[in-house]
Amino acid sequence: MRAAAIIAAAGQGARMGGPMRKQYLQLEGKPVLLRSAELFLNHAAVEEIIVVVPADDTESAAELLQPACPPGTVKIAAGGATRQESISSGLSALSLKSELVCVHDAARPLASEALLDRLLAAAERHGAAVPVITPGDTVKEVNGEGFIISTPDREHLRLVQTPQVFRRDIILSAYRNAAALGLEATDDAALVERTGRPVVTVPGEFSNLKITSPHDLMLAAFWLQEKKEAADK
Amino acid sequence: MRAAAIIAAAGQGARMGGPMRKQYLQLEGKPVLLRSAELFLNHAAVEEIIVVVPADDTESAAELLQPACPPGTVKIAAGGATRQESISSGLSALSLKSELVCVHDAARPLASEALLDRLLAAAERHGAAVPVITPGDTVKEVNGEGFIISTPDREHLRLVQTPQVFRRDIILSAYRNAAALGLEATDDAALVERTGRPVVTVPGEFSNLKITSPHDLMLAAFWLQEKKEAADK
Numbered sequence: 001m002r003a004a005a006i007i008a009a010a011g012q013g014a015r016m017g018g019p020m021r022k023q024y025l026q027l028e029g030k031p032v033l034l035r036s037a038e039l040f041l042n043h044a045a046v047e048e049i050i051v052v053v054p055a056d057d058t059e060s061a062a063e064l065l066q067p068a069c070p071p072g073t074v075k076i077a078a079g080g081a082t083r084q085e086s087i088s089s090g091l092s093a094l095s096l097k098s099e100l101v102c103v104h105d106a107a108r109p110l111a112s113e114a115l116l117d118r119l120l121a122a123a124e125r126h127g128a129a130v131p132v133i134t135p136g137d138t139v140k141e142v143n144g145e146g147f148i149i150s151t152p153d154r155e156h157l158r159l160v161q162t163p164q165v166f167r168r169d170i171i172l173s174a175y176r177n178a179a180a181l182g183l184e185a186t187d188d189a190a191l192v193e194r195t196g197r198p199v200v201t202v203p204g205e206f207s208n209l210k211i212t213s214p215h216d217l218m219l220a221a222f223w224l225q226e227k228k229e230a231a232d233k
Numbered sequence: 234m235r236a237a238a239i240i241a242a243a244g245q246g247a248r249m250g251g252p253m254r255k256q257y258l259q260l261e262g263k264p265v266l267l268r269s270a271e272l273f274l275n276h277a278a279v280e281e282i283i284v285v286v287p288a289d290d291t292e293s294a295a296e297l298l299q300p301a302c303p304p305g306t307v308k309i310a311a312g313g314a315t316r317q318e319s320i321s322s323g324l325s326a327l328s329l330k331s332e333l334v335c336v337h338d339a340a341r342p343l344a345s346e347a348l349l350d351r352l353l354a355a356a357e358r359h360g361a362a363v364p365v366i367t368p369g370d371t372v373k374e375v376n377g378e379g380f381i382i383s384t385p386d387r388e389h390l391r392l393v394q395t396p397q398v399f400r401r402d403i404i405l406s407a408y409r410n411a412a413a414l415g416l417e418a419t420d421d422a423a424l425v426e427r428t429g430r431p432v433v434t435v436p437g438e439f440s441n442l443k444i445t446s447p448h449d450l451m452l453a454a455f456w457l458q459e460k461k462e463a464a465d466k
Contacts, residue, residue: 130381132373132375135368135372135392137392137393138392138420138422139368139372139391139392139393140363140390140391140392140393140422141391142365142390142434146434146435147431148363148422148432148434149389151420151422151423151426152374154419156382158372158373158375159371160370160372160373185384186384187371189371189373189381190371199381206448210369215459219452219455222452226448
């Protein structure tokens with residue numbers, strides 16, 4: 001089954017503090033965005049990649065990506081004011097009719113090929129698949145004043161990552177539905193959930209962290225070193 | 234206000250894989266358990282420390298801790314089959330009538346003095362205080378087959394850490410209540426919540442990770458290096 005990938009790189013990365021948006025920062029000698037794109041560039045099932053960047057960044061993103069990518073493999077699209085608008089803009093930029101669409105955050109440069117394989121297989125079977133990890137800590141629900149309201153049963157809670165993989169018709173109809181009803185969500189699966197479609201979870205990866213602070217960038221470098229050492233053994 | 238500390242070190246650390254229980258592993262040249270105990274040894278408000286270890290470990294724990302601790306500051310207690318039983322055994326071993334009781338996991342060796350200060354102040358004011366961080370990822374509720382049931386509003390969810398600090402009467406009555414009703418929970422705050430008492434949250438620390446795998450031990454070493462470098466600047 002053929003897949004397209006949409007990589008969301010349109011965030012402003014306010015928490016990084018520096019002048020550079022996080023997706024362009026170097027991680028072990030390579031920009032974070034390029035590492036995130038390589039997951040899909042290197043995968044045989046992926047036939048189209050759309051990278052969504054801030055509207056004023058399309059040229060610099062093209063300069064960064066194109067030398068590293070075979071001609072025509074990566075298309076740059078201009079993002080919107082929110083992540084959801086940016087993904088929507090990425091969906092509109094799809095030109096092929098791939099059966100599956102992977103939505104990924106550029107800020108997660110360490111997702112593995114094995115993870116993508118699991119997700120593609122699960123999405124092919126169930127229509128929508130997302131990677132999750134079990135929280136190591138007890139989860140609490142708090143009120144606006146910071147007092148605990150409840151302790152939800154941890155056994156049934158998961159932390160969700162990207163890539164999230166969907167059948168093309170399912171993600172398109174979820175975004176149409178969200179636009180029609182004015183729904184907002186912090187991940188794409190939530191929009192699919194709102195259409196009543198099942199979303200299956202597959203085991204994610206602790207190393208598949210999201211880089212949102214300078215410290216995360218150092219942790220990611222540390223994980224990369226680890227992976228290299230494991231591969232060299 | 235005076236405080237006692239109970240350090241839970243009675244876990245079997247099955248996930249570490251090695252022959253050694255995680256609390257005895259070396260972290261940058263010092264056992265994890267000793268680093269966790271030092272938080273309380275070095276704090277002026279703490280007048281009594283109970284370390285709860287597996288029943289067959291009391292001698293080796295004493296050998297490990299006592300050379301590093303002033304005589305009489307640390308008492309070793311034998312743990313039970315569950316964390317909750319172990320804390321209960323620690324509560325029974327308290328000999329002074331400290332107003333506050335801190336319950337801490339030995340597997341969190343990096344909690345800072347500033348965090349403990351915040352917790353003591355908040356527990357003095359509200360009776361029960363726990364450190365929390367905001368999950369960076371969207372949280373999902375799943376069913377037994379791994380399908381997503383719901384996406385709880387992330388704005389109100391927190392991941393809870395230790396130390397958790399309580400007024401002595403509040404934690405004692407929570408444990409009595411749990412024993413009477415046969416309640417089990419993954420953290421102490423949940424037992425207090427079940428008595429209807431308020432529990433306030435204070436900002437936790439990303440570096441205050443729980444060591445449950447060999448990888449966590451390496452991450453902890455990395456955080457320690459970071460803290461040293463920050464302190465040297």
